[in-house]
Amino acid sequence: MLHKILNLATSNGFVKRTVLAHLNMSQYEIGPIGEILRHNLMTEWYYNIVFNKDVTVIMNNGDFTGTYEYLKAFCSDRLPFGIADIKKLKKSYSTDEIIEHYKKGRDNRNTSFKDLMRHEEDSLCNCTIFVPPSNSTRFFHQWQQQRRMWWRKFSAGPGRYSLTDIKKGDNNSQRVEIIVKYPWGSESLETITLGSHDRKLTNAQLEFQENKKTIHAHAIVSQINLTSMFMNSICDAFDETLVVNKARKLLRLHKKLAPFKISLAVSGADQSSTAELSDLAVYICRQLRTNHVSTLLLPSSNQLKLDAQFKQYDELGVPYTILLSDSTLKDGIVFLRNRETTLKEQVHVSQLVTYIDQLLKNY
Template identity: 50%
Template sequence: MFLKIIDLAINHGFLKRDILSKLNFEQYKYGPVGLHLLNNLETEWFFHFVINRDITVFLNKDDFTSTFAFSKKMCCDRLPLGIVEKKSREKIDHDLMQDKKSSENGDSIQFCTKFSEDETEFLKGTFFISPTQSTKFFHQFQRQRRIWWRRISASPGRYLLTDIKTCENGSQNVEIRARYPWGDQQIEKLVFNCGVNDLELDDSQLQFKEGRKTVQPHTVSSTINLPTMFLNFLCDGFDEPLFQGKPRTMLRFHRKLAPYMVSFVISGTNAASVSELSDLALYLSRQLRTHHISSLLLPSASKLGLETQYKQYDELGVPYTAVLNDNTLKDGILQLRSRDTTLKEQVHVTNLITYVEKLYKNY
């Protein structure tokens, strides 16, 4: 099944083969549509880690020490605070790279080995927490992270937390894993450090005020291999439900992740109506994009058959397809087809933008 998903992803521009890979197994790079999906994934991660948190979170690039000093000053030497960053393979924690290398030695399919090291980046969030609150925060953070994966998943039940492992240095590790027929995949690693300074910061820098006392914070961190997250949601969204007795292949992306939110199909009976409907589709597509709703309007929208286009858009993971026909020119009503149910509902062209915005506003 994994190779079937990979072939589908390559055919539709999510992936492309890495022809320069020197390993004895196939590796991949992001395709043009895949980069769109990747951007949506990073955006959802950013909103969860930076925007939708009670803790003040700062962004870092290349210089963690200076970012930490600035963050500490901004927070008046008070806890808690957080720092998030995107890190390259050279700068990521050694144990994460060891996890990757150990996976390469096995025969099972592991997402973290499917992209070359040049393509591999990591998303990391580090939170500095008061020692009196750190254990509670760590357990809450585990639940929050698992909920995040489940909330934007097509199959929420596949995500699980491993048991806590205590390392020799006293830190505690927990993994979030996704279950697949070919084996479980580690998709996120959570680490709780109780007073262990592994951040290349001096102890003098790690002094915070707590009432009249001075304390050294505990840290809770999350690390995600970005290609692993990308491949996970490709495989998570793959589905083949029966439709009219035959499997219907689709990528059941969450609405927030889909590279294209709305596609267009034009069904006119003559050249004149096709021309008018094409102009209307172009206008609606522009309006959607103006409202930050990505749309897909292809030249084939008026040339290929309906079922052929539905198949293409389902395999691209487009949640909704707007079907414009001759009646649309008469009464202004189009049909909005759902990828997941194949059902169509009638929407007036003047209400399309507002209606689609409501669909995408909520999870």
């Protein structure tokens, strides 16, 4: 199944194979369509972490200690508050290590999402929340549930996400992981730790006054590997069902994550009507893009049969497709096809942009 997903992702530009000729093997890296997906993932992570309703969180500007000191003063020396950042870690691997990663990915033996991708650079999405020690345990458990709900919110199969048991670490730290289960095994997506962090802050910097007492802030750290988050989004969204004895492969990407929210399909009876409908498709596409809706209009939309167009858009994970037919030229009605149900509803061209805006507005 994993190889089916990789083949689909490769053929649709989410990932691309990189041939390592000197080692006679290949690895994967993020493709051009995948870059849009990765950007959307980072945006949703940013909104969830930085605009958290309960805690003031700001992005680190590269100097964690300086950002911490500023935020501490900004919050009038009152807890809680947090710092988020995206760290790029460059790594070097020996030839033997690269070969071992390749074998794991090829054989599905203890497969990790990170084993499938190039390893020269990893991006880690981090968030460190500083909380009073009296509330740290409660906040730790609350944070776990909130983060698990975030993963489930974007999932086509929410039931596959779970929390591991809490594990004890050094200096009385506690660690829990959010994992996802697939037919080929489980993958760790996010690590949440209470009581330790990799930033060098002194005891004096961690001191706060609470009810005339001096307390030392506790740290709750969330860490996500961006490559794992990216690969999980594709694997989670993959679906294959039988429709009239034919396999229908598609990506059920959440509409907030999908690289393209809307696509356009054209079905004209003759060359003349097809040309008019193509012009109308360009007009609609321009309107949607002006309204900041990521819209896909391909030259093949007036060359391929409808089934072939729908197949391509489903594999790209496009949630909705606008179908323009000969009747559209008479009454101004288009059909809006839902990727999930394949059902089509009628919408007038004059109301299309407003209606789509409402569809995409909510999660």
